[in-house]
Amino acid sequence: MANWRRDVKRILVVGGGLIGIRHLQAVQAHAACELVGLADPDMSIQSDVPRFAKVGDVRGPVDGVIIATPTHLHASHGIEAAERGWHMLIEKPVSETLESAKKLEMVLRSKNIRALVGHHRRYHAVVQQLKACLEDGLIGQVVNVSVLWAMRKPDIYFEGNWRTDGGSPVMINLVHDIDILRFVIGEITETVALKGRSLRGSTRVESGAIALAFENGAVGTISFSDTTPSPWGFEAGTGENPNIGTTKQDMMWITGTKGAISFPSMAVWKGTDWGTAAQPVAFEPAQNTRTPMEAQLDHFVDVINGDEPLINVADAASTLAIAQELENQLASPPLIKPPNLLE
Numbered sequence: 001m002a003n004w005r006r007d008v009k010r011i012l013v014v015g016g017g018l019i020g021i022r023h024l025q026a027v028q029a030h031a032a033c034e035l036v037g038l039a040d041p042d043m044s045i046q047s048d049v050p051r052f053a054k055v056g057d058v059r060g061p062v063d064g065v066i067i068a069t070p071t072h073l074h075a076s077h078g079i080e081a082a083e084r085g086w087h088m089l090i091e092k093p094v095s096e097t098l099e100s101a102k103k104l105e106m107v108l109r110s111k112n113i114r115a116l117v118g119h120h121r122r123y124h125a126v127v128q129q130l131k132a133c134l135e136d137g138l139i140g141q142v143v144n145v146s147v148l149w150a151m152r153k154p155d156i157y158f159e160g161n162w163r164t165d166g167g168s169p170v171m172i173n174l175v176h177d178i179d180i181l182r183f184v185i186g187e188i189t190e191t192v193a194l195k196g197r198s199l200r201g202s203t204r205v206e207s208g209a210i211a212l213a214f215e216n217g218a219v220g221t222i223s224f225s226d227t228t229p230s231p232w233g234f235e236a237g238t239g240e241n242p243n244i245g246t247t248k249q250d251m252m253w254i255t256g257t258k259g260a261i262s263f264p265s266m267a268v269w270k271g272t273d274w275g276t277a278a279q280p281v282a283f284e285p286a287q288n289t290r291t292p293m294e295a296q297l298d299h300f301v302d303v304i305n306g307d308e309p310l311i312n313v314a315d316a317a318s319t320l321a322i323a324q325e326l327e328n329q330l331a332s333p334p335l336i337k338p339p340n341l342l343e
Contacts, residue, residue, distance in 0.1 A: 008034050009063040009304050012086070014055055014077055016040035018243065019091055020068035024049065026293050027066070032301050036062050055080050062086050064304045068118075071171065075100035082113040089300045091118040093175050093323060094316035101317040108313060116300050116309040117316035119179045123295035124238065125286035126264050131184040133261065138268065140258030142185055145212075145220035147177055147252045150230040151244070155200070168205040169226045170326050177222060177234060178326075179311075179319045185254075187215040188322050193329035199227045205330050237264045240292060 011033045013024045020038070024046065027033045037050030039058065045051075052058050055065075055077060065081045067074055068091045075095040081088050082104075094117045095101040108115050121127055134142060149169070157163060163172070182188060196207030207225035214220070230236075231247035239246035252263040259270040259278065266285035271278030290298065303309050 007301075007305065008032055009301050010034050010036050010061055012036040012039060012055075012058060012062045012065045013068065014039045014065060014081075015068035015070075015073075015091075016042060016045035017068065017070075020066075021046065022293060023066045023068050023089075023297075026297050030294070030297055030301075033297065036060060064088060064300060066300075067091060072096040075104045078104045078115065079107045082107045082111045082115075085111065085113070087114045087304045089116045089118055089296070089303075090313075090316075092179070092316065093171055093320045094313055095320065098317060098321055098324065101313060101320060105313045105317070114303050114306075114309060115313050116296075116303045117311050117313060118296065119176060119311050119316065119319070120292045120296045121176050121180055121234065121240070122183055122310060123290075123292040123299070124240070124264075125288045126238070126266060127180060127184065129266065129286040130261070130263055133266075133268075134184055134254070134256075138259070139254065139256030139261050139270075142214075142216065142218040142254060142256050144218060145181065145185060145252065145254045147181070147220065147222040148230075148232040149173060149177060149222065149224045149234065149251065150228045151226060151233050151236065152229040153226045158200070158202070168327060168330075169224055170205060170208075170323055170330065173226070173233075174210075174222065174224055174326075175319060175323045178322050179316075180234075181212070181214075181220065182319060182322075185214055185216070185218055185220075187318070189213050189215050191322060191326055191329065193326045195330040196225065205327070208330050210326060234264075 009032060011027045013020055016038055024038055027035045035049060037052055038046050039052040039055050041053050043051055043053060065086045066089045067077045069077055071093055074090050078088055078090055095104060190213035192211040194209050195205055198206055200206060206227050210222040212220040231249040232251045234251055235241040235244040236247040237249050237251045250262040250265050254261050259268060261268050264285060266283050268281040268283045269278040270281050299310060
């Protein structure tokens with residue numbers, strides 16, 4: 001790891017939305033970072049820091065840029081930053097399309113620019129612990145996994161912004177869960193998705209169910225909704241997001257040939273067959289010494305100094321490809337319609 005504590009990096013944040021402000025605050029609090037300022041066309045945002053209406057207005061030196069703009073702008077802002085020689089942290093999903101992600105990757109290579117993609121949940125100590133446990137065979141070979149993500153987003157979340165029509169929870173929220181599944185279980189090879197009904201009268205996706213197949217033979221499901229208040233979801237279970245209430249309830253359950261484990265509590269069960277009840281095994285979940293956002297920023301400083309990104313554009317594009325395929329499936333009519341038994 002680079003000795004970043006002695007090497008302060010000048011960081012520009014682009015995008016003043018919810019996640020952009022969290023990045024800005026993290027940069028301000030980081031001992032190895034100096035905030036260059038915030039670039040966003042709304043000059044009323046965060047007026048207590050140096051402000052720029054657009055990236056092109058920045059004239060001073062920049063070592064790294066954090067791109068937290070709407071998804072459709074990620075690639076263009078990334079290319080603009082690369083042209084100026086800035087290493088970058090790009091929020092998830094990496095881009096709006098695979099084509100724009102590929103174009104961004106080509107520019108990064110041609111300019112020798114390193115890019116870290118902001119799937120920050122990989123930095124959770126308990127996520128890394130889960131990955132290690134599964135790789136070490138704690139529950140044997142993984143057979144199936146079930147994920148539940150359900151919360152009610154306030155209506156104002158969708159009013160007068162890019163989320164009004166394009167605020168599907170697949171791209172905004174489940175892209176994280178998809179990345180975690182790829183990270184801890186393995187590559188996803190097949191998906192089938194069904195769309196739930198709209199309760200807000202919008203054409204965008206609000207809820208649905210997804211079936212998954214993994215390269216290693218495991219299978220899984222994801223049920224999701226952004227119209228239903230519940231205690232289940234990564235944010236609620238881990239308490240990672242200050243804007244979302246914490247419940248500390250599990251939201252992912254994994255079964256294997258020797259037992260089962262639930263996340264984030266890391267409750268482990270071992271058993272033999274159905275003739276004997278599975279028994280709980282004492283197991284302590286790992287605790288963060290740094291918040292995932294802080295740990296990600298630590299790593300970004302290392303990336304600026306020359307380290308390889310934990311998740312680069314090509315890796316993030318694999319997660320994007322799955323999310324896009326799910327969006328396409330959710331927008332399509334069901335493959336099979338049940339017969340009308342009353343006819």
